[in-house]
Amino acid sequence: MSTSTGNLSLIPRYDAATANQVKTSNTNIGSTAEEIQNNFMKMLVAQMQNQNPLNPMDNAQFASQLAQMSQLQGIENMRASIDSFVTQVSNGRLLDQASMIGRDVLAVSSSIVWDGSNPVNFGVNSDSVLSSAILRIKSSDGRVVDEIALGNLGPSIKALSWDGTSSDGTLARSGGYVVSVEGLAFDGKTVKGNVLTNATVEGVQRSGASVQIRLSDGRVVSDTQIVQIGHAVSGTPGI
Secondary structure (H helix, E strand, O other): OOOOOOOHHHOOOOOHHHHOOOOOOOOOOOOOHHHHHHHHHHHHHHHHHOOOOOOOOOHHHHHHHHHHHHHHHHHHHHHHHHHHHHHHHHHHHHHHHHHHOOOEEEEEEOEEEEOOOOOEEEEEEOOOOEEEEEEEEEOOOOOEEEEEEEEEEOOOOEEEEEOOEOOOOOEOOOEEEEEEEEEEOOOOOEEEOEEEEEEEEEEEEEEOOEEEEEEOOOOEEEHHHEEEEOOOOOOOOOO
16 A cells, blocks of 8 residues: 655755755855845745754844844945935036026136236135135245235135235246145144135036036036135235
């Protein structure tokens, strides 16, 4: 007489020789939280199918692994939400800054150009209050051409003008010059100020999460480097 085993033959058999064997695979576990979670669940099911029935997986360990995967998924969802928010804010800033196209602005700069005859107008200020502020004008080779004491300097824009006269009284050559401002902060440390030059906005563009402004003099600056819109600065004579 034959004996029927029903569906018992479909139950995987436990083999101690293979169950504890370290399995190697060249398959990547995934690069996103969703892929990692799916692959984790597959590995967890395989682990449960091949566990020793006399020494099954500890419930606390199982719950801990599921909690870690749930936390990973939550972090991935939060990151996606933050990325989406940053993109929306960036798009809004791009449209807002588009209204500046064609407008005259004062933007942070590190250089001026003297044509050899007409004074160069520009402005200076500082994000924090500085004392004993000094403006330095250097040639392209780093030589100090002129140095002007400005006294106290703060967020208010101070208009200046340079007529090309160097510190020794001679007339400097026409061309580009490096300009910088620095002074003493309340704690005595040397802090740099801002040099601001006139330009016209020709376009705006997005660069990652920031918005960049293309100016008529060829500069591309961040929108945070635009200090004033309209009313080109007119320098103080004799500087």
